[in-house]
Amino acid sequence: MNLQSGDPVSSTSSSPVSSLPANLKGRKVVLVNHSDSLGGAAVVSFRLLQALRKIGVDARMVVYTKTSDEANVADTGTRFFRGLAFIMERLGILPAVGFKYVNLYKVSTGDFALNIHRHPWVKEADIVCLNWINQGLMSLGGIRKLHRMGKKIVWTLHDMWAMTGICHHAYECENYVLECGHCPFLASPYSNDLSHRYWKKKHKLYQEVSIKYVTVSNWLEKLASKSSLLRDADVRTIHNAFPVDQFYTAPPRNLYSFLTPEKPNIILFGAARLDDPIKGLDYMIDALNYIFDNYPVLASKTAVYFFGAMKNPQALDQLRFSHRCFGLINDFKIIRYLCSISKVMVSSSLYETLGGTLIEGQAGGAIPVTFAPDGRADVVKHLQNGYVARYKDSRDLAEGILWALKSDITREELHQSVADRFSAPVIARRYAELFSEILAEDPSKN
Structure with a gap:
């Protein structure tokens, strides 16, 4: 039988909240992404937000750029400081890429980021689920601050940035398997270049902060398992949610x-x-x-x-x-x-x-x-x-x-x-199971 209508399928009679893991009921989750609609990561993160709420998870979303009128999405910082953070990071990268615009947006450092630890929704949250956090939103120091606040951190990887020094996709380069350096996106041919320095910063952060990593495909999980930064980390694949x-x-x-x-x-x-x-x-x-x-x-x-x-x-x-x-x-x-x-x-x-x-x-x-x-x-x-x-x-x-x-x-x-x-309900359930697993590791959250 053909599916003739675009209307969502009817929900079951049981309450979504009643089917949640017991230790997740009443807990708060905040998703973090650069935008709620601009770009592929934004679209799928917003869909995840909606899917989680439909199964009863108390989820909200904090972004750098808000374009929707969704009440459960909020931006952080003023427009002036958002723009300043973005510009300052790009200006810092520009000399490193030899003032070549073609490579300017293929790398990120996370410097001059707004960070989100002061946002009231983040302060209330039990779990912070990071998504695509670059270009002025989050720094490595900002992730460390979340950890010090006692937040459980999940990081959904939509590209390779978390497992490399600075690049979002390594293409044919495999320097990230050992230690980044001699970065093909940079003008410097040296081993101790910008990519290596940020590889060291990430390595130090990951040793200090407990993070559960989610890749959106098995291919990305395999790359993470090869990488020197994440090969020993807790990484699993949960696909993006689609309506x-x-x-x-x-x-x-x-x-x-x-x-x-x-x-x-x-x-x-x-x-x-x-x-x-x-x-x-x-x-x-x-x-x-x-x-x-x-x-x-x-x-x-x-x-x-x-x-x-x-x-x-x-x-x-x-x-x-x-x-x-x-x-x-x-x-x-x-x-x-x-x-x-x-x-x-x-x-x-x-x-x-x-x-x-x-x-x-x-x-x-x-x-x-x-x-x-x-x-x-x-x-x-x-x-x-x-x-x-x-x-x-x-x-x-x-x-x-x-x-x-x-x-x-x-x-x-x-x-x-x-x-x-x-489908969105299938993916939302898998995230709910992950959140429950994280909370179970800390008896104070039960």
């Missing part, structure tokens, strides 16, 4: 007429910024052009829909396929609709910590096709619920798209495959 029950596999009629499919087959590709080099748009275009040149009949029945911002709109000029680009879409209802009318969802990114668009695509019944040397391996099982192409191989990516266009996997099967693993 899977709000997706439908058959689009409602007469909705969003401007998005009406132009062809029988729709291929969907989305990102916050489509032409960010890390999203691998060139591989996608090469794969599609191969299909267009070699399978003209199939290509004539297929269109490609793109959504996301673009700095260079001409980046799609080389694509020979029929296509439309809708720009950045902030309306979740439209994303749901696009997933429900698409046959295939493609990710050609060079890396993803998990692969949210693939999960959302499957929730709407679209078959995922992707490279997966990373967190996307948790989402797509080759030739079962999608196609995993050889890394950076446009021809194999094309083969995956062809396979998906001809596949008879039902949309309901795809929806259920992510509902079982990534």
Whole structure:
């Protein structure tokens, strides 16, 4: 039976609070993230907040930049001091990266951060769950202050920053396995560079402060287990929460007429910024052009829909396929609709910590096709619920798209495959179990 409505599934008759672990009832949890809506980590952290509250956890969220009108989200510091902290940290990094803007936001130090220990919600909290805390929000010293206040700390890792000296993603560099230094993002070729100095600061902090680490994918957990900073730490994988029950596999009629499919087959590709080099748009275009040149009949029945911002709109000029680009879409209802009318969802990114668009695509019944040397391996099982192409191989990516266009996997099967693993209630329960475990380690909290 098709899921025809975007309405959430009905809740059970039992009270959410009654099913919480006993030692978590009445306890307060604060999530910390740079924003409540800007960026991937913000979206999933906000979803986690909502999911935790739905199962009865007394959770709130403190952010650097608040854009929603959610009563359980608050920002910290004044606008002036938030801006000052951000600018001062970037100015401190600028000389280290050789005044090259291209690397300026690939690293963070945490200096000049606002920190959150004075916020009343944090003072009341039993557990503080850190998420993406860079660019002016939290410093290493701020984490130490939370520990000294007696807070139980969980740190959900959305990238590699906690396990490296300063970078958010190490790419091919493996210096973090031993000790950071000779950082490829810095202008200095020396071992005792900025990355090594901050590696030492993190190493000292982790020796002094008890932290439970959560990675959003098994791939990220494996990287943590290799790293010199976290290989002996308590690290486990809990995926991001997705509102899977709000997706439908058959689009409602007469909705969003401007998005009406132009062809029988729709291929969907989305990102916050489509032409960010890390999203691998060139591989996608090469794969599609191969299909267009070699399978003209199939290509004539297929269109490609793109959504996301673009700095260079001409980046799609080389694509020979029929296509439309809708720009950045902030309306979740439209994303749901696009997933429900698409046959295939493609990710050609060079890396993803998990692969949210693939999960959302499957929730709407679209078959995922992707490279997966990373967190996307948790989402797509080759030739079962999608196609995993050889890394950076446009021809194999094309083969995956062809396979998906001809596949008879039902949309309901795809929806259920992510509902079982990534739905918000499932993930919220796993966090509740972790919070209960932390409190059980300290009898004074029981």
